[in-house]
Amino acid sequence: MILSQLSALALSLFAPATVKLTGTIETEFEEIWSVAISSDGKHVLASEFSGLRVYDLATKKELVHSERWTEPCALASNAPIAVAFGGAEIAALDFPGLKPSRSIPLKAVGMDQSAPTAIAVTRDGSGACIGDDEGRFAWIDLKTGKVRQLHRFKGGLVSVAISPDGRMAAASSSDSEVLVMKVGSGEVAARLNGLEEVVGTLTFSADGSSLIAGSDDGILRQFDAKDWSEVSRGRHQGIAFCAVALPGSSRVLVASAGESSENSRISLLSLPGFKTLAFADVKGGIWWLAVTPDARTLVACGESSKIRIFSVAD
Structure with a gap:
């Protein structure tokens, strides 16, 4: 019994990392414009051109369809x-039911006529950062409904990220500017240096100790969240469009x-250094x-x- 348990443990420790289409x-x-997963990991929400739809991840069946949002x-x-x-709004919805618990008009910050490009939500769901194609970067208090513009970029917003503790927000624009800001005060904490190309994706590491930036020159950079200095970089295949930290x-x-965006690659990378541990190739952007x-x-x-579903082992 003990031997079999030890063998199973050894296999789990030395099993190769995988990203596999399942x-x-x-x-x-x-x-399909964007997706989100419920906190219990059982449902996926998708933004399509006929509205929002909720699917069961296990059965792949549609559960809820809302036509309230017919734009991306x-x-x-x-x-x-x-x-x-x-x-013209940002809404907090119960998930998976999609009943709005709060709807906040965006006219106050001039975002009611623009196209949404980026969003990030705090870990506890109390606030969100959003960006639009006209360069507005705003903070939304989802409990009080208050909206505050943090910054106006010259170029359109490309990516936003919120630190795990909800205190810092990062944003990149189409003119290659990347800022890190204090959510509470709106103060600029850092302007990231050494980025000549557009940063297409930003994400904080799971523990919040670093910020990851992927730019159009195929380079991924890791910045230390203490002083925002670059601590590592790696060259990636093609242009990085989106990234997400693996929890824990x-x-x-x-x-x-x-x-050409005809083919994409989803890679599992280690920090620091961005060593490729596993990848999966898929058709389309x-x-x-x-x-x-x-x-x-x-x-x-x-x-x-198609919404593609992958198993991940690290």
């Missing part, structure tokens, strides 16, 4: 809620593609990633009618 959810549309939405989920940013791990998942809280399942969407 299934797909078929939809009626050519493209930027989605995120934490705690027991999902947050949808699109049209010093790993990060990155989706990238070549210039990948725009959005979401991972379950147990770090074992990844969903991806983009230039395809």
Whole structure:
């Protein structure tokens, strides 16, 4: 008995890391804008051109369809809620039911006529950062409904990220500017240096000790969250479109593609150094990633009618 347990432990310790396609959810549309996963890891929310849809991850069946948002939405989920940013509002929704618990108009910060490009939600679901194609970067208090513009970039917002403790927010724009700001005061904590190309994706490490930036020159950079200095970098295949930290791990998942976007690669990378531990190649561009809280399942969407489901072992 003890020997068999030790053997199983040894196999788990030395088993290779994997990112493996395990299934797909078929939809009626050519493209899926964004996805989010529920806090229990059982449901996936997708923004399609006919509204929002909730699917059961196990059965792949559609559970809920809301036509309230018929334009592309930027989605995120934490705690027991999902947050949808699109049209003239940002809304906190119960997940998976999609009943709005709070709807906040965005006219106050001039974002009611612009296109949503990026969103990140705090770990406890109390706040969100959003960005639009006109360069506005705003903080939303999802409990009080207060909206505050943190910064106006010259270029459109490309990516945003919130630290695990909810105190810092990072944003990148199409003119290659990257700022880290204090959420409470709106004070600029850092301007990241050495970035000549557009940073297409930002994500904090799971423990909040570093910020990961992937730029259009194919380089991934890791910045120390203490002084925002660059501590490591690695060259990745193609342009990094989106990234997500693996919960409870010093790993990060990155989706990238070549210039044609005909094929994409989802890679599991270690920190520091961005060593490739495992990868999966898929057809079409990948725009959005979401991972379950147990770090074992990844969903991806983009230039395809399918939501792809991957198992992850690190």
